[in-house]
Amino acid sequence: MNLALHSVQGLAHKLLLLERSTIASGLTDIQLSLSVCAKLQIPLTRFAGPVGFSSLLSRALASASVDSQSLQNIDLGPDGVLRSSEVSNIMPTLNHADPNLNEGSLLIAHLLALLKTFIGEQLMITLLSDAWPNVSFDKVELDTEEKS
Amino acid sequence: MSKPNKVTIRKLLTGVPGLDEVFGGGLPEYSFNIIGGTPGCGKTTLAHQIMFANATPERPAIYFTVLGEPAFKMLRYQQQYEFFDQEKLKSTIRFINLSKFALEGDLNSVLDEIIKEVGSFSPGIVVVDSFRTMKWSTQSGDTTGELQAFVQKLALYLTSWQATTFLIGEYSDKEIQNHPIFTVADGLFWLYQKAEGNSIVRKMQVMKLRGQASIPGIHTVRITDSGMQIFPRTFGLINQHKPNPAPKRISIGVPSLDALMGGGIHEGNSVLVSGPSGAGKSILGVHFIAKGLQVGEPGVIAIFEETPGTYLRHASQIGLDLSTHKKAGKLEIIYLRPLDLSVDETLHDIAEAVARTGAKRIVLDSLAGFEMALAPGFRTDFRESLYRMISALTKLGVTVLSTIETQDKFDSFGLSNYNISFLSDSIIRLRYVSIRGRLRKLLAIVKMRGSAHSNDMYEYRITETGIKIEKPFNNYRGLTSGIPAPWDNSEESDADDQENESE
Numbered sequence: 001m002n003l004a005l006h007s008v009q010g011l012a013h014k015l016l017l018l019e020r021s022t023i024a025s026g027l028t029d030i031q032l033s034l035s036v037c038a039k040l041q042i043p044l045t046r047f048a049g050p051v052g053f054s055s056l057l058s059r060a061l062a063s064a065s066v067d068s069q070s071l072q073n074i075d076l077g078p079d080g081v082l083r084s085s086e087v088s089n090i091m092p093t094l095n096h097a098d099p100n101l102n103e104g105s106l107l108i109a110h111l112l113a114l115l116k117t118f119i120g121e122q123l124m125i126t127l128l129s130d131a132w133p134n135v136s137f138d139k140v141e142l143d144t145e146e147k148s
Numbered sequence: 149m150s151k152p153n154k155v156t157i158r159k160l161l162t163g164v165p166g167l168d169e170v171f172g173g174g175l176p177e178y179s180f181n182i183i184g185g186t187p188g189c190g191k192t193t194l195a196h197q198i199m200f201a202n203a204t205p206e207r208p209a210i211y212f213t214v215l216g217e218p219a220f221k222m223l224r225y226q227q228q229y230e231f232f233d234q235e236k237l238k239s240t241i242r243f244i245n246l247s248k249f250a251l252e253g254d255l256n257s258v259l260d261e262i263i264k265e266v267g268s269f270s271p272g273i274v275v276v277d278s279f280r281t282m283k284w285s286t287q288s289g290d291t292t293g294e295l296q297a298f299v300q301k302l303a304l305y306l307t308s309w310q311a312t313t314f315l316i317g318e319y320s321d322k323e324i325q326n327h328p329i330f331t332v333a334d335g336l337f338w339l340y341q342k343a344e345g346n347s348i349v350r351k352m353q354v355m356k357l358r359g360q361a362s363i364p365g366i367h368t369v370r371i372t373d374s375g376m377q378i379f380p381r382t383f384g385l386i387n388q389h390k391p392n393p394a395p396k397r398i399s400i401g402v403p404s405l406d407a408l409m410g411g412g413i414h415e416g417n418s419v420l421v422s423g424p425s426g427a428g429k430s431i432l433g434v435h436f437i438a439k440g441l442q443v444g445e446p447g448v449i450a451i452f453e454e455t456p457g458t459y460l461r462h463a464s465q466i467g468l469d470l471s472t473h474k475k476a477g478k479l480e481i482i483y484l485r486p487l488d489l490s491v492d493e494t495l496h497d498i499a500e501a502v503a504r505t506g507a508k509r510i511v512l513d514s515l516a517g518f519e520m521a522l523a524p525g526f527r528t529d530f531r532e533s534l535y536r537m538i539s540a541l542t543k544l545g546v547t548v549l550s551t552i553e554t555q556d557k558f559d560s561f562g563l564s565n566y567n568i569s570f571l572s573d574s575i576i577r578l579r580y581v582s583i584r585g586r587l588r589k590l591l592a593i594v595k596m597r598g599s600a601h602s603n604d605m606y607e608y609r610i611t612e613t614g615i616k617i618e619k620p621f622n623n624y625r626g627l628t629s630g631i632p633a634p635w636d637n638s639e640e641s642d643a644d645d646q647e648n649e650s651e
Contacts, residue, residue, distance in 0.1 A: 048219045049247035056220070118220040120227055122234040123243075 004113040011128075011137075012109035016102075018132060029104025030070055034082045036108050041080055043130035054080045056118075060111035068103045157359055160312060163201020163231060164194065166378035166496075170352075170367055172360040176334065178310055179358070180303040184319045185339035189350060190371055191316045192222060193229065194339065195275045197375045198314070200231045203240045207272025210242045210265055214250045214258075216278030216316070219243055231375045242269060255298040262302065266309050274306055277316040299329045334358040339369065347523035349490070352378060368490040379492035383499055383540040398509075398547060399443075401435030404617035405576075408593055408602035413574055415508075417597070418538045418548045420571070423578025427589060428610045429551035430454070431466060432576070433511040435614055436549045437479065438468040445508035446478040448501045450494070452517030456481040459513075466614040480505050484518075490526045491533035494518065495540060502544055510541060512550040538571050554579075573597040578608075582631050583624070590627060591617065 019032045019039070027035070037057060044053040058076045065071040074084040115124040125137045159174025168174045175181070175198070183191045195211075203209035213219045223243070226232055244265055249257040266274065299315075306313045319327065330336055336356040342349050350369035354362040368379040397412035400419070406412040413419055419436075421429045437447040451459055459481060463470045473479040480501040484494055498510065512518060519530050526533065541548050550572070575594040580587045591608045593601040604620035605627050624632035 045245070045248075047243050047245055049213070049245035051247065052218055052220060052245060117224075119223045120234065122237045123223065126237050126239075 002113065004117050005109055008109050008112035008116060009105070012105040012112055015108050015128075015132075016105045018135060029102050030074075030107075031104075033104040033107045034074070034084075037082055037111065039131045040111065040127070043127045045080065046130075047127055050080055054078075056114050057082070057111060060107060060114055064107040064110040068106055070103050071107060159360075160198075160202055162198045164197050164376050164378060166367070166380050167376075169380045169382065170354060170363050170378055171357060172362045175312065176357070176359050178307050178312055179334040180307055180313045180315075180332065181335035181337060182315045182317060182330065182333045183337050183339070184317050186341060187318060189339040189341035190369065190376055191318075191339055192217065192277055193226065193371060194337075194376050195277060195314050195316055196226050197229070197231050199241065199273050199275055200233055200236060202273050202312070203236055204272070205240055208240045208242065208269060209273035209275070210244060210269055210271045211275045211277065212262060212265075213243065213245050213247070213277055215247050219245055222277075228373070229375045230373055242271075255294055259298055259301055259305075263305055266306065266311065270309070271311055274311045274313045275316065276302075276314070278318065296329060296332075299332050303332050330356075340366070342525065344523055344525040347525070349523050349525045368492040370493060379490065379496050381492065381536065383492065383495045383537070398445075399439050400432070400549075401437075401439030402432070402615050402617065405591075405615070408604075408606065408617070409574065409596060410599045410601050413547065413596075414599065415547055416542050416545050417573035418542055418550065418571060419574045419576065421549060421551045421576045421578065422554050423551075424554055424580060427578035427580070428608070428615055429553070429578060430459075430462065430513050431610060431614055433513050433549055433551055434459075434463045434466070434468055434470070437509055437511055438463065438470060440509040441470070441473045441478055446505040447473075447509040447511070448480050448482065448498060448505060448507040449511045449513065450482045450484060450498050450518075451513050452484055452521050453514060456483050466612060468614070478505060480507070484521050489521050490523065491530075491537050494521070495537045498541070499544070502541075502546060508546050510546050510548045512548065514551040514553055516553045535571055574599075574601075580630060581621070581624075581627055590621060 015036045016029060016032055019036050020027075023032065023035060041053055041057075044056065048056070054076060057080065061071065061074060061076060061082070065074075074082050076082055112124065115127070128137050129135070158177040159168075159171070160177055161168055161174050162171070183194055185191050199209045199211060213222065227234070242265075244261075246258055246261055249261055262274075262276070303313070315329075315333075333356065335354070335358070338353045338355055340351045340353070342351075350371065351366045352369050353366045354364075363380055363382055365381045367381055370377050370379070396415050397406075397410070398415050399406050399412045400409070421432050423429050433449070437449055440447050449459065454462075460471050460474070470479055474481065482497055482501055484497070501507065502510065515534065519527055522530070538548055538550070572595065574596045577592045577594045579590050581590045582588075589608050589610070590605050592605045593603075602620075604622065606620050607618040609616050609618060621627050621632065623635055625635055626632045
């Protein structure tokens with residue numbers, strides 16, 4: 001697992017939990033992760049443009065799909081929205097062994113890892129704050145690469 | 149009737165070393181500026197550096213990216229610079245992408261979006277990067293007039309909202325002449341980059357700046373991990389003046405040579421020591437610096453050929469201890485050997501060393517080595533650059549001794565290969581003369597501005613205590629050719645020779 005991905009696992013999980021707390025119950029983790037990505041679409045498009053956001057998300061999806069068969073059923077539309085008709089029927093099919101990452105947080109973690117790689121932690125946190133203005137990310141501790 | 153108070157234009161400090169001086173004290177607040185130049189010349193870096201220096205929580209900054217470098221990539225690189233303050237990303241600096249609107253070629257939508265963001269964020273600094281791409285978008289629809297109207301509205305709006313604005317664009321020199329958007333701009337700043345041999349030379353020019361006197365001409369630019377730095381043509385010495393209009397005489401460090409020069413050289417003058425390899429030019433420089441240190445005048449030596457260690461060793465070999473003064477901070481030795489320097493950068497280093505040490509004496513050893521250290525493009529105007537440099541140094545009130553190697557020809561008495569004698573208040577010429585099958589050393593004071601000096605040509609020797617002036621070669625003619633012959637009373641010449649040889 002790459003170091004950037006490892007360092008954002010906790011944050012990805014936090015975003016998934018945040019989404020679970022605000023959205024009606026019954027959604028799978030993958031559906032929640034699509035919702036997280038949809039929320040990030042606004043600040044990320046504002047920051048990098050629609051093409052910038054789509055290209056980043058498509059890369060995150062491709063990387064995450066290697067470890068998750070379920071994510072292979074998801075497509076990125078030209079409008080930058082992730083869709084899958086099979087989402088509601090998806091059963092967990094995680095291939096990798098890391099218990100800290102479920103399929104939902106896997107996609108988010110890959111997206112965050114890309115952000116961290118390109119623009120760094122601080123700007124990533126700023127963009128997350130734009131998406132969740134009522135949540136404080138200042139005290140979020142990312143696992144540093146040294147720790148890993 | 150009293151004159152009404154004029155509007156005060158506050159000047160923003162740019163955070164780019166040297167640039168405020170070029171601008172004439174800083175950048176006018178609320179000005180509408182264009183940063184232009186070819187790809188890779190540092191436009192984005194310059195804008196970022198100014199933005200990070202000026203963005204505050206009270207007056208934040210917005211950086212609009214259009215169709216140029218993608219934001220992800222741009223920031224990946226920009227945050228490598230030391231000026232990139234991560235803390236300011238929390239709430240002080242915003243990056244907003246306008247590509248969606250620009251791709252549609254709808255300038256009104258772009259303007260509306262900028263107005264919306266500016267209205268909600270109230271920034272003190274606004275950057276639109278790359279502005280040129282918007283022009284391409286509109287040109288496809290033949291909307292040149294629309295572009296001009298857009299720029300005018302943008303300038304009016306952003307100025308009214310008290311924002312200092314930078315539009316970044318890639319333009320050719322030809323477009324600068326008559327492009328309508330340039331008439332709207334208060335400031336036009338051009339960056340250049342050119343590969344010359346194995347060197348990259350960067351330069352910048354203020355082509356227009358309303359409301360204040362900027363320094364004309366082209367200034368050297370260097371980009372390092374710290375960001376961009378400008379080396380003004382005025383070397384940071386624009387307000388410096390020679391402190392002593394009636395300079396005193398100072399010793400060059402060889403008393404018998406002082407005597408030939410009417411009691412020493414004038415303080416604050418420029419002295420050129422010209423001669424062939426091995427003639428003792430550097431040793432004379434060591435004498436000059438050591439004498440200064442002895443009487444409490446700190447010094448700076450800029451060397452381009454020898455290493456500092458070698459230089460100090462040579463000094464100690466003639467009994468002059470420079471190391472102690474160096475350790476005490478009274479002497480700095482600047483060793484410059486890179487092959488892409490400009491005169492401006494070199495002088496910047498020297499001027500800083502002068503400020504640190506309080507130097508009163510400087511040795512440049514040698515000008516030929518200095519020329520070699522310059523990027524090829526800067527060698528073409530070496531004379532002009534030297535003139536600016538030496539003038540600037542003597543403006544500081546320091547006395548400059550430069551050495552220059554000449555190739556001795558045995559049919560003439562050239563002073564240097566650069567035709568730069570006009571730069572010097574005094575010229576000391578060293579050369580070899582061939583007498584009776586031996587190379588002997590000759591010293592002549594060729595020029596001393598504002599002072600009487602000896603017109604004789606003296607023999608000198610380099611001894612274990614340095615330079616020692618002997619008797620003049622009075623009994624020879626044709627000394628300047630290097631192959632003198634005795635005057636008619638040859639017996640006297642022979643006697644004189646034998647006396648000198650026996651010493």
